[in-house]
Amino acid sequence: MIYIIIILVLALAVLLYIQHPKFGRLPSGKRLQKIRESANYYKSEFQNLSPTPALAEEASYRKVFYEFFFKKNKRSKPAAILPSIKTDLHTLNNDENVLVWFGHSSYFLQADGKRFLVDPVFSGSASPIEATTRAFKGSDIYTAEDIPEIDCLFITHDHWDHLDYETVVKLKPKIKKIITGLGTGAHLERWGFDAAVISELDWQDSVTISEGFVVHIMPARHFSGRWLKRNGTLWVSVVLKTPSFNLYLGGDSGYDSHFKTIGETFGPFDLAILECGQYNEYWKYIHMMPEETVQAATDLKAQRLLPVHWAKFSLALHAWDEPVKRVTAEAEKKQIPLLTPMIGEKVKLDNTQQEFSHWWEIM
Numbered sequence: 001m002i003y004i005i006i007i008l009v010l011a012l013a014v015l016l017y018i019q020h021p022k023f024g025r026l027p028s029g030k031r032l033q034k035i036r037e038s039a040n041y042y043k044s045e046f047q048n049l050s051p052t053p054a055l056a057e058e059a060s061y062r063k064v065f066y067e068f069f070f071k072k073n074k075r076s077k078p079a080a081i082l083p084s085i086k087t088d089l090h091t092l093n094n095d096e097n098v099l100v101w102f103g104h105s106s107y108f109l110q111a112d113g114k115r116f117l118v119d120p121v122f123s124g125s126a127s128p129i130e131a132t133t134r135a136f137k138g139s140d141i142y143t144a145e146d147i148p149e150i151d152c153l154f155i156t157h158d159h160w161d162h163l164d165y166e167t168v169v170k171l172k173p174k175i176k177k178i179i180t181g182l183g184t185g186a187h188l189e190r191w192g193f194d195a196a197v198i199s200e201l202d203w204q205d206s207v208t209i210s211e212g213f214v215v216h217i218m219p220a221r222h223f224s225g226r227w228l229k230r231n232g233t234l235w236v237s238v239v240l241k242t243p244s245f246n247l248y249l250g251g252d253s254g255y256d257s258h259f260k261t262i263g264e265t266f267g268p269f270d271l272a273i274l275e276c277g278q279y280n281e282y283w284k285y286i287h288m289m290p291e292e293t294v295q296a297a298t299d300l301k302a303q304r305l306l307p308v309h310w311a312k313f314s315l316a317l318h319a320w321d322e323p324v325k326r327v328t329a330e331a332e333k334k335q336i337p338l339l340t341p342m343i344g345e346k347v348k349l350d351n352t353q354q355e356f357s358h359w360w361e362i363m
Contacts, residue, residue, distance in 0.1 A: 104313055105156070305331060306347065
């Protein structure tokens, strides 16, 4: 009887906890109807272009959980504070074309006078339980207060390490427009965003932000969901065309043929921003290995590659700096120019000769 009571109390506690706004809201009504009309939605969920199991054939959740908790690399987190440069985004000249990386998959873009923000996470955590999955020391130097007014916010998907409740709520007064995948607006509207500023798009949809600024929503090979329900919202990559630049914002993705298709349709790209971390053979279909990141950049016909999805959170079994070491070695082999800025360091979009240090080697 005591055990039954304990189980009931715990179940009630969990039920109450997931009512918190940060868990968002599942699509319903007209939004759900629009989702059901998508060619990418069937069997009651969004589907990847290629069959994409969550785990590889040789893996099991039991095995993954065991290794995550008991066999994680001893260097999964940096031993020291990460070096960084704090660029003041409020004082940027309007004619500067720059990118500033905040660690993991969060970054700021200013191109041809417009300001963009991608998947910002400034809360210090990539989990619904704030005490877990904490940001590395030194990686969380930016806050919502450091962000200027944003012309367009891109949310590639609704995972906790890409769509951060605390961050976007604080940024709300600064956001003029949001572009994201189908269904993700349900979360944002629950958090108080006006539906008029949200554009929820399907793969292959396009939208013009203003003259000379066009966004094409493209596929990625991943999944979505903030709680038990998976794939009720769409994960996306983004082609961003400005008057001077052609950029590819990759979001999260396993390697697949969509990179080559996008490269043939929209390339070449001045810069491709692609994930290179949080990988493992056990989940190789939903996150690229670093060598595949370089191949994806080649497929996209990218002139330069910025590897992201590392240096802030430990979400896999590898050492914290293994992704950048592997992607650097492969980029040198394939002769792909690689951008490896410190967190907060300016990347000059119109300076193709800009060089960066191997700052992780001094850690």
